[in-house]
Amino acid sequence: MTVAALGADRFALPAADRDRLARRLARAVRRARARGEALAAVTVAVGADVDPAAVAFASRQGGEPLFAFEQPDRDATALATLGCVRELTGSGPGRFAEVARAWRELAAEADADAPDGPPGSGPVAVGGFAFADTGSTAPHWAAFPPASLHVPEVALHRRGGRTRLTVCALATPDDTPEDLLAAVERRLATLRQAPLPLLDPSPAGRVRVASTMPPEHYEAAVARAVERIRAEELSKIVLARQVEVHAPAPHDVAAIHGILRDGFPGCFVFAVARGDASFIAASPELLMRRDGLRVSTLGLAGSTRRSADPSVDGHLGEQLLRSEKDREEHAIVVRRIERALRPHAVWVTAAPEPVVVQIANIQHLATPIRAQLAEPVSAIELAGALHPTPAVGGEPLAVAAPLIPALEGLDRGWYAGPVGWVDANEDGEFCVALRSALVEGRLARCFAGVGVVADSDPAAELAETEVKLQALLPVLAV
Numbered sequence: 001m002t003v004a005a006l007g008a009d010r011f012a013l014p015a016a017d018r019d020r021l022a023r024r025l026a027r028a029v030r031r032a033r034a035r036g037e038a039l040a041a042v043t044v045a046v047g048a049d050v051d052p053a054a055v056a057f058a059s060r061q062g063g064e065p066l067f068a069f070e071q072p073d074r075d076a077t078a079l080a081t082l083g084c085v086r087e088l089t090g091s092g093p094g095r096f097a098e099v100a101r102a103w104r105e106l107a108a109e110a111d112a113d114a115p116d117g118p119p120g121s122g123p124v125a126v127g128g129f130a131f132a133d134t135g136s137t138a139p140h141w142a143a144f145p146p147a148s149l150h151v152p153e154v155a156l157h158r159r160g161g162r163t164r165l166t167v168c169a170l171a172t173p174d175d176t177p178e179d180l181l182a183a184v185e186r187r188l189a190t191l192r193q194a195p196l197p198l199l200d201p202s203p204a205g206r207v208r209v210a211s212t213m214p215p216e217h218y219e220a221a222v223a224r225a226v227e228r229i230r231a232e233e234l235s236k237i238v239l240a241r242q243v244e245v246h247a248p249a250p251h252d253v254a255a256i257h258g259i260l261r262d263g264f265p266g267c268f269v270f271a272v273a274r275g276d277a278s279f280i281a282a283s284p285e286l287l288m289r290r291d292g293l294r295v296s297t298l299g300l301a302g303s304t305r306r307s308a309d310p311s312v313d314g315h316l317g318e319q320l321l322r323s324e325k326d327r328e329e330h331a332i333v334v335r336r337i338e339r340a341l342r343p344h345a346v347w348v349t350a351a352p353e354p355v356v357v358q359i360a361n362i363q364h365l366a367t368p369i370r371a372q373l374a375e376p377v378s379a380i381e382l383a384g385a386l387h388p389t390p391a392v393g394g395e396p397l398a399v400a401a402p403l404i405p406a407l408e409g410l411d412r413g414w415y416a417g418p419v420g421w422v423d424a425n426e427d428g429e430f431c432v433a434l435r436s437a438l439v440e441g442r443l444a445r446c447f448a449g450v451g452v453v454a455d456s457d458p459a460a461e462l463a464e465t466e467v468k469l470q471a472l473l474p475v476l477a478v
Helices: 015-035 052-059 095-108 177-189 215-230 253-263 310-322 324-344 379-386 397-408 458-469
Strands: 038-046 066-071 077-082 086-090 124-129 147-151 154-159 162-171 208-211 236-246 268-274 277-283 286-291 294-305 345-350 355-359 362-373 418-423 428-432 436-440 443-452
Touching: 015 038, 015 162, 015 177, 052 066, 052 077, 052 154, 052 253, 066 124, 066 418, 077 124, 086 095, 095 124, 095 147, 095 379, 095 418, 124 154, 162 177, 215 236, 215 397, 215 443, 215 458, 236 397, 236 458, 253 268, 253 277, 268 418, 277 418, 277 428, 286 379, 294 310, 294 324, 294 443, 294 458, 310 324, 310 355, 310 362, 324 345, 324 362, 324 379, 379 418, 379 428, 443 458
Parallel strands: none
Antiparallel strands: 038 162, 066 077, 066 268, 077 154, 086 147, 124 147, 124 418, 154 162, 208 236, 236 443, 268 277, 277 436, 286 294, 286 428, 294 362, 345 362, 355 362, 418 428, 436 443
16 A cells, blocks of 8 residues: 555545556456446555544535544544445344345455455445334434445545545446546545534524423333333333434534544544434444454443542442442343353453443443454344343343333434444444434434333433433533
C-alpha cells in the first residue's frame, strides 16, 4: 500500500494503486458476466491525521448510508463508511446465518488486497440487527430491517497511528471496467476532511422531553414482571422505556457524535445513518469481538449512578459489588454467555469475580469473558449465537421474549440489537445498541432499560432508567 497524496486530492488514488484497481475491475467484470456479480477493492494508507468519522460526515451526499463506529480509548480505533454497493439482508430466526453466508460468498470471490493491518482494515460489511428476529413494523424503523449489513463504497479504518482507506465497486454483467473506475474516482473526489461541527448550545425555541408512556406505566410493568419472576416463571427480564426529545430545529447528528465520543471515550460510539433517519449510541457493552480464533465478550449487568464526590462515588461502586440483587442479575448474564460460546469453543473462561466499570454517568458490574474457537465461526454467526443476552432480553429467553413487548408497550427496532462490522476474514466486532436514540429531523426517540429480578423495586428501576437516559438527553435536549 502507498500513501495517498496530501492536499485537495489527498484521497485520490496514486497512479500505481489506480492501475491496480483498474486491473481488478476488469477481472471483476469478467467474473460478473459469468456469475452475476463480483466485488473489487483496493486499500491504501492515508495520513495519520485523517479522522474517519469527520470525513464521513463531511462527505455524505444526501441521504446516502453512513456508518461511524469508534472506541477512542482502545488505541483510537475507528471505522467510518459511506455508500453501499451491496446490501445483505435477512429476516426470521435464520437471519444471522443468512447474512453471514451472503457475506462469506461475496468476500471469498472479492479481488482485494491481502490484509496487512488489523481486522477491519480492508473490505467490510457494516450495519446491524433488530432486537427481534422479525424486526419492526413501526414506520420510523423502516430504514432498519431485521438484519442489514451494507458493503460500503468507501471505508476509513484507524487503529493507533495508522489510517487506511478502502474503496469497493460491485461489478454486474452490464458494467464496464472504465465506467466502474470513473465512478470510484468521482466518489473519491467528493471526500473531504472537516472538523465535526459544534452543537449549538442555545437554539431558538424550546426543547420538549416526554415519555411515550407515563412513568406509572413503566412501574406497573416492572411490578407485573416481578410477580412472574416470584412465581418462578422466569428468573430475569429486561424492560425498556422510550423518551422523546422534540427539538425546535433538526438534531445535528454529526455534532452529537462528536460530543458522545468525547464524553464516552471508553464506549462504542456509533452512528448508522440511512436516509433521513440516524441510529446513534454511546454503548458500554461489547457483544463480541473475533480476531482469528480468539473471541472476547463482556458480561455487563447491574448498575448504579456516579457521584462528583470521589468518596461517595467509591462507596456507590462498593455497594454495587456487594448487592445481592445486582450480583444475581449479573451472574445470570455471565452463565448464559458461557453456555452460548461452549459449543463453538475449545475453552471458555470468565473472570472469577465481576469488577466495577465506570463511565461518565454510570457504574456497571462487568465480567470479561474469553474463548478459543475450535474452528472458524463468522463474527456474524457468533453475534447471533449470543444475541440477545439476558442483559437485554431475559432468562429463560423463550419465556421472556413474548413478555417484553407486551409489558413495555414499545417497538424496540434496533435498540438492544447488535451493531458493528465484519471483514473479509470474517473477523469483526458487534456492540449491543444501548444508550441509544433514533433521530429523524427534530425528533429523537431515546431508549433505556433495566434488568428486573425477584428483588426489583419498581420505583428504583424507573430511577435507574433516568440515570441511563442521561447519556443522551443532556446532548439532545440542549
